[in-house]
Amino acid sequence: MLLQLRLGDDRYALDAQWVVEVVPRVVLKHLPHAPCGVAGAMNYRGSPVPVIDFSRLAGGPGAASALSTRIVVLRCPAARGQEPGLVGLMLEGATKLLRSDDVVFLPGPAAGDAPYLGRLASDAHGLLQEIRPEGLAAAGLRRGCVSPDDAPAEAVTV
Numbered sequence: 001m002l003l004q005l006r007l008g009d010d011r012y013a014l015d016a017q018w019v020v021e022v023v024p025r026v027v028l029k030h031l032p033h034a035p036c037g038v039a040g041a042m043n044y045r046g047s048p049v050p051v052i053d054f055s056r057l058a059g060g061p062g063a064a065s066a067l068s069t070r071i072v073v074l075r076c077p078a079a080r081g082q083e084p085g086l087v088g089l090m091l092e093g094a095t096k097l098l099r100s101d102d103v104v105f106l107p108g109p110a111a112g113d114a115p116y117l118g119r120l121a122s123d124a125h126g127l128l129q130e131i132r133p134e135g136l137a138a139a140g141l142r143r144g145c146v147s148p149d150d151a152p153a154e155a156v157t158v
Helices: 133-138
Strands: 002-007 010-015 019-024 038-044 047-053 070-076 085-091 096-098 117-123 126-131
Touching (some): 038 085, 070 133
Parallel strands (some): 010 126, 047 085
Antiparallel strands (some): 002 010, 002 096, 038 047, 070 085, 117 126
16 A cells, blocks of 8 residues: 655655554654754654654645644664664645555656655556655665654653
8 A cells, every 4th residue: 555645736655564653743842953854853652753844855845734734653764773763754635545556666767865755656647756764764864763662752742
């Protein structure tokens, strides 16, 4: 299964195998000097989890404050020498599931400085681009991932 989301008129898809839970947008703890795209941190079931604003990461103004804006809690693949952890990805329009069998991703143009973006697929609704959680590490955002076993922080609890 794939979770489809929208950023303006563009569609993206995230493989559901990485998804731990989809939660409503919550108030985040501000993280001074955080890397570009990091919106803040939330307290997810007793653990601090960094939240990346996908819209801001992709060069936009930041996720809209809308009912369809969600935080998708993802298992963040381990980088070399680190433990896997959790990361929140704030997404707009993350309201539709697609069957993986119905989407065929093909090699596409290089994502350049966006290693979190993957291959492209085409369907009756236009182009769809995959989001690669493992690419968040290469984008320099992995340093914000925390182990689910870390001590809790003072933030909003989900």
